[in-house]
Amino acid sequence: MSEAETELLLRAAGSLPEFSPYLFSGCHDRAHAAYVLLPAAVRAKAGKVWLFPPARYTSAIAGKLGLNLAVPYGEKVEWGYHVALYFKTSRGDLVLDAALTPGQLISPERWFSMMKIPAPSFWTVLDGGLYLFNDSGTPSFGRPPWPHRNTNLMNGYFYRYEGDAAGSNRIPLNLARDAVGAALIAGGGCPALRAAITEPENLLELLRRTDLPADCAPLQERFRTEVQSWSQRLSQAR
Structure with missing residues (x-):
């Protein structure tokens, strides 16, 4: 990126929504x-x-990414991979991680230092338009599971985002769930949702139900509002 493009990037990063x-x-x-x-x-x-620990690409070696930051529930965080935006700028390579360093561009070295990275992990930089990768499912070796056998291994195929076009609204739903999850971590919330505070898929399923106790209604309304807000933002940006 040129210096002018780098300046535009810095301004744009600072103006992204929370x-x-x-x-x-x-x-x-x-x-x-x-x-x-x-x-x-x-x-x-x-x-x-993209940063991949061994638990995501091999069935033989244990090891997931951890968080190297002092934040609430940080000791419970385990990732099978992590991804952020990456730029080769006039001021060096820079990473924009919307969760770990919102609105800030940092060096790859600082980004790596925010995580506990087991050996042998690897990282790579791919096209920014790629959204996620496919899994290979559970490997079968015709014998009992190995002591550290992993499942849902990355198969190397990355694909672009088509969720909204297919009607799934996947990104707005997940970002809305994140808003509720952050509110739960900050304290409060109904017991039914707090029980799933560290289980994102279960938390999203609960938020979409219609039979939660009445004390969950404020957070369910927050969820619906966030879905609408993110849907509008993303549709207007295209």
Whole structure:
């Protein structure tokens, strides 16, 4: 990126909407939402940096990513991968992580230092328009499971985001769930939702139900409002 493009990137990063710091899931949703919301000239120069611990690419070695930050529930965070936006700028390579460093561009070295990274992990930079990857499912070796056998291994195929076009509204739903998750971490909330505070898929399923206790209604309304807000933001950016 030229110096002028780098300056545009810095301004754009600072003007992105706030992403809720719910760190149990959603890095690919946050990264892609930030990508979509960037100006076209900056988006054209964006990549994504993917970090994979062994638990995501091999069935033989244990090890997931952890969080190297003193935040509430941080000791419970485990990731099978992490992703953020990556730029080669006139001021060096820079990372934009909408959850770990919202609105800030940092060096790859600082980004890596925010995580506990087991050996042998690897990282790579790919096209910014790629949203997520496919899994290979459970490997079968015709013998009992290995002591550290992992499932849902990355198969190397990355795909672009088509969720909204297919009617799933996936990114707005997940970002709205993150907002509720962050509110739960901050304290309060109904017991039914607090029980799923570290389980993002279960939390999203609960928020979409119609039979939760009445004391969950405020957070369910927050969820619906956030879905509408993110849907509007992302649709207007395209």
